[in-house]
Amino acid sequence: MSLDQIVALELEGKSYSLAAVLRSAIMQGTFRAIDDYMDNALIEAYAEEHHITADKEDVQAAVVDWRVEKELYQAADVEKWLAARSLTTADLARNARMKVLKERVKQHITSGKVERYFAENRSQFDAAAVSQIVVTERGLARELAFKAQEGAEFYVLARHYSADEPTRLAGGFIGRVERTQLPRAVAAHMFGAVPGTIAGPLEVAKKYYVVKLEEMYPAELDADIRARIERILFEEWLCLKRKQASSHIPLWEQD
Structure with a gap:
C-alpha cells in the first residue's frame, strides 16, 4: 500500500x-511525529546505557491497555485496525515496548528529585477556592467590591451583576484552582491572603474583576502532584537531551 x-x-x-x-x-x-520519534530514540539510548529493559509481561499489559483504549477487544478487530494503516503486530509490540521504556526511564530520571523540586516550587501547587464577579465598567466593579466588603452577600451580587455566564449562576464560584489557572492579577491578590479576602477592581483583558477567596489549600506532595512533577522533570530532561543531541532532519533538506 x-x-x-x-x-x-x-x-x-x-x-x-x-x-x-x-x-x-x-x-x-x-512534523511533530519526527520530534516524537527523536524523543523515543533518546529514551531508548538512555535505557540501553543504564540497562533499563521492558519485561515481556509489561509489554503485553501495555498492548492490552492500548486495545482497551481503542476499544479493540477481538483479535480480528486489532488485525483489521493495523492492516488499514499498513502496520503489523510487530509495530504494535514496538509501540507498547516504547511506552513501558518511557515510563521506566522517567522513573529513573526523576528518582530522588521530586521532593526537592516540590520544596523549591511548593507555591506553584497551592490551590484556592475562589469566587468572582466580572463586569465591563470599573466604576461598577468598585461599587460591588465596596458592597461585598461591607457585608453584602457575594453570591447575590455575582448572580445579579456578573457578566461571566459560566460562573454567574453559581454565585460567581469558580471552584478549586491553582495559581496558574487564574489571571496573574487575580492570583497575586488571592494566594497568600486569608479566606474571606475580597479584592478589586482588577483589570484583566478590558474587564474588571471583583474576587473573593473562599478557602486556601496549601499543597501537599500527594500522588497527583508527584506524578505532575515527574512529568515536568522528565520533560526538562528531554528538552536538554534534544539540545545536546547531534541531529538533523534530511527530510527538510530535500530539493
Whole structure:
C-alpha cells in the first residue's frame, strides 16, 4: 500500500492521504511525529546505557491497555485496525515496548528529585477556592467590591451583576484552582491572603474583576502532584537531551 492510499485525516467528509500530509510537512519544515520519534530514540539510548529493559509481561499489559483504549477487544478487530494503516503486530509490540521504556526511564530520571523540586516550587501547587464577579465598567466593579466588603452577600451580587455566564449562576464560584489557572492579577491578590479576602477592581483583558477567596489549600506532595512533577522533570530532561543531541532532519533538506 502506497502512502497515497493511507488516509491520514478525514475532515468534513473529505479524506487526506498520508502522502499529502507529509508533502505539506516537508514544505513547512515541521512534523511533530519526527520530534516524537527523536524523543523515543533518546529514551531508548538512555535505557540501553543504564540497562533499563521492558519485561515481556509489561509489554503485553501495555498492548492490552492500548486495545482497551481503542476499544479493540477481538483479535480480528486489532488485525483489521493495523492492516488499514499498513502496520503489523510487530509495530504494535514496538509501540507498547516504547511506552513501558518511557515510563521506566522517567522513573529513573526523576528518582530522588521530586521532593526537592516540590520544596523549591511548593507555591506553584497551592490551590484556592475562589469566587468572582466580572463586569465591563470599573466604576461598577468598585461599587460591588465596596458592597461585598461591607457585608453584602457575594453570591447575590455575582448572580445579579456578573457578566461571566459560566460562573454567574453559581454565585460567581469558580471552584478549586491553582495559581496558574487564574489571571496573574487575580492570583497575586488571592494566594497568600486569608479566606474571606475580597479584592478589586482588577483589570484583566478590558474587564474588571471583583474576587473573593473562599478557602486556601496549601499543597501537599500527594500522588497527583508527584506524578505532575515527574512529568515536568522528565520533560526538562528531554528538552536538554534534544539540545545536546547531534541531529538533523534530511527530510527538510530535500530539493
